[in-house]
Amino acid sequence: MSSSNPITEVSPADAPERGAAGAAFGWALLASELVVLFRRRRTIAMLLALALIPILIAVAVRLSSNEVSAGQGPPFLDRITQNGLFVGITALVVAIPLFLPLTIGVAAGDTIAGEAGLGTLRYLLVAPAGRVRLLLVKFAGAAAFCLVATLTVVITGAIIGAILFPIGPVTLLSGDTISVADSVGRSLLIALYVTVSLLGLSAIGLFISTLTTVPVGAMAATIVVAVTAQILDALPQLAWLHPWLFSHYWLGFADILRQPILWDSFSDNALLQGGYILVFGALAYGRFATKDILS
Template sequence: MSPSELRAAEGRSTGLALLGSELGVLFRRRRTWAMLAALAAVPVLIAVAVRLSDSDGRGGGPPFLSSITQNGLFVALTALVVSVPLFLPLTVGVVAGDTIAGEASLGTLRYLLAAPAGRVRLLLVKYAGAAAFCLVATLLIVITGVLIGAALFPVGPVTLLSGDTIGVDGFALRAALFAGYVTVSLLGLSAIGLFISTLTTVPVGAMAATIVLSAVSQILDALPQLEVIHPWLFTHHWLGFADLLRTPVDLTVFGENALLQLGYIAVFGALAYGRFATKDVLS
């Protein structure tokens, strides 16, 4: 093996070890478990509320709420609709805002950089950790929603928005697509949080700024007077996963959403690198 190949192998080994350490630290934190528990409580509360209510939900509420009593699988979809605008951005903002600023506030950032990791690799690992949280959080909501829905309500074939009917196994595939769609939707916000985290040594400030930007983007997206900028807002397609409930599956909005989030990842990833690469790390 040539020296360049040895260095590449050592770099991959270091990167994987750093990623494993990052994921271990992230998912061992009590704060992470508390946020995941709060997200898992969303479908449980929805299901229990519908079960104890005399109403079938036709008087109002989020989409799919009126279908829960006929099919418990719709608890997962309703929980996603409820969680995407507020609860998921709140938790993702906490994780992403803490990536670099948290290490700086603890005084461990310079020790991480002293290891043979490099600033680029550290940024990539921190972002990968935030992305992993997005996936775990979304899957947790979907899985908890399916389980509590099956426990409290009848479960059977699902009628899609297109009028077709699919079995439980077909719905499982759609549920995986829902989770993937929402995870992709949150990747742009994670990149924004990573960039903001490089600007400060106060993690609470980075978390708050990330969450506020998420709320501002959603408010701007709701104003018809600003329709011209709507397609460029990272929150614009967040609730577009309802289009996956059609036959055949329409992946157009999935692709548009993925392309939009990729743009935000590229822009704010570059900004994070530009800031972090020239930053004097004193803590």
């Protein structure tokens, strides 16, 4: 005589309800992840440190008695005194090589290893969460941090630039002039470009985070990978490798400051970062799906 287990058996009619419950739980898990992430003192401290970059640049230029010539210092530095909207863009150029990868490395490296180190990872894997959904939520949290970190630099730069310098129509690299409203839109496009640029590093950090239970180690390894990629990208002997490095298009947002906008670098960058997300997302899943969770 056959028997059925009422606890494990699921009728087809119940499947949509279970799917809806799982989706609702996924959104709730994402909301919880974002709240926890942005309430951490470490996250707030990193965002404040990023906000200081445009402030320091603007104050230094304002207090300087020497006129900045074109080609001196970071790109767009000589344009700040003419238009304060360039403070945020200059600050991004300064932040991209080190400060932004540093903060992204901390946020992405802590995704899985941080939970394992705290002993909360196994509790997050109870149904209906699952490992795939947890990985997606953790990556979404890291991506959200990329966006907030970039916007922090751009918005703080715009505010301090408006306080210390004149604001008006912006002269683009192509020589065309656009209105303040259009220049704000371009600044947001640049922030989006930089956010997309950092997603590949976030995927690498997520993968590294699945390899260890020590979050500091995952953070440090992610930062080292970012620095190494930029060193390799600076060596002309490795020109054949440059288009494959996730950092290769990080500063390509200058094309957004032309009329019309040149979208080639934007699309190339998005395609490259998408490849890194797919590859290291698959590696993270392969590692995490077979990993014994003991904490």
